[in-house]
Amino acid sequence: xxxxxxxxxxxxxxxxxxxxxxxxxxxxxxxxxxxxxxxxxxxxxx
Amino acid sequence: xxxxxxxxxxxxxxxxxxxxxxxxxxxxxxxxxxxxxxxxxxxxxxxxxxxxxxxxxxxxxxxxxxxxxxxxxxxxxxxxxxxxxxxxxxxxxxxxxxxxxxxxxxxxxxxxxxxxxxxxxxxxxxxxxxxxxxxxxxxxxxxxxxxxxxxxxxxxxxxxxxxxxxxxxxxxxxxxxxxxxxxxxxxxxxxxxxxxxxxxxxxxxxxxxxxxxxxxxxxxxxx
Numbered sequence: 091x092x093x094x095x096x097x098x099x100x101x102x103x104x105x106x107x108x109x110x111x112x113x114x115x116x117x118x119x120x121x122x123x124x125x126x127x128x129x130x131x132x133x134x135x136x
Numbered sequence: 137x138x139x140x141x142x143x144x145x146x147x148x149x150x151x152x153x154x155x156x157x158x159x160x161x162x163x164x165x166x167x168x169x170x171x172x173x174x175x176x177x178x179x180x181x182x183x184x185x186x187x188x189x190x191x192x193x194x195x196x197x198x199x200x201x202x203x204x205x206x207x208x209x210x211x212x213x214x215x216x217x218x219x220x221x222x223x224x225x226x227x228x229x230x231x232x233x234x235x236x237x238x239x240x241x242x243x244x245x246x247x248x249x250x251x252x253x254x255x256x257x258x259x260x261x262x263x264x265x266x267x268x269x270x271x272x273x274x275x276x277x278x279x280x281x282x283x284x285x286x287x288x289x290x291x292x293x294x295x296x297x298x299x300x301x302x303x304x305x306x307x308x309x310x311x312x313x314x315x316x317x318x319x320x321x322x323x324x325x326x327x328x329x330x331x332x333x334x335x336x337x338x339x340x341x342x343x344x345x346x347x348x349x350x351x352x353x354x355x356x357x358x359x
Contacts (some may be wrong), residue, residue, distance in 0.1 A: 093173050093237050094173055096233050100230055104229075105178055105225045108219070112340050114342055116347060119351055123347065123351055123354065127238055127354070130354065
């Protein structure tokens with residue numbers, strides 16, 4: 091039974107790692123887009 | 137894709153995976169020789185299937201990029217590779233965990249196992265190659281060529297258990313399935329659930345890649 095639960099734990103672990111990694115990178119990029127847009131606003135006004 | 141559709145797909149894939157767990161643990165009968173450890177198959181085989189399918193999507197997207205020159209195909213290619221590598225990692229580790237009680241070893245240099253490791257390494261190299269090239273068009277071109285050439289390893293890995301003498305079990309054959317009806321139903325259900333999960337993850341990963349492209353576009357406009 092230990093092997094069985096170990097194998098299923100691997101599935102959940104890898105899936106969660108992938109989802110969290112996508113989420114984290116997405117949040118970082120959203121922040122970067124926001125910062126770039128703010129920097130660009132004064133240029134647009136000129 | 138709209139937020140409502142994405143949420144619906146996420147919920148559906150979560151329900152499908154829970155359904156898959158129910159079928160793998162409670163619906164499918166216990167295998168006579170291997171016992172409960174055989175239930176690993178219901179997540180191991182779909183993991184490998186999603187890995188192969190993801191690399192096939194990359195292969196098609198790479199051809200489309202070289203043909204059309206549109207970077208959206210390159211974004212699809214890398215998104216699919218990342219998911220494929222994650223699922224191949226699952227397939228290799230869960231296979232190794234299954235092998236320990238059944239073959240009495242964690243790993244053996246069997247053609248299927250060796251080729252799976254080769255496929256995994258090829259796509260890790262694909263990701264590393266992309267990280268090494270800065271120019272987006274150049275990166276996309278190199279990656280597309282690699283994505284097409286690297287895919288040659290996938291059918292080799294898939295057919296390894298049919299072409300060579302191997303100790304790896306063959307479940308699906310042209311003659312039929314080596315599973316009882318309830319086991320087959322569970323396997324097919326898990327294959328469908330994993331495929332759905334692949335598409336849900338692909339949508340999320342693609343969204344990230346589109347955002348990255350937007351950042352690159354804004355940065356290049358500022359220069």
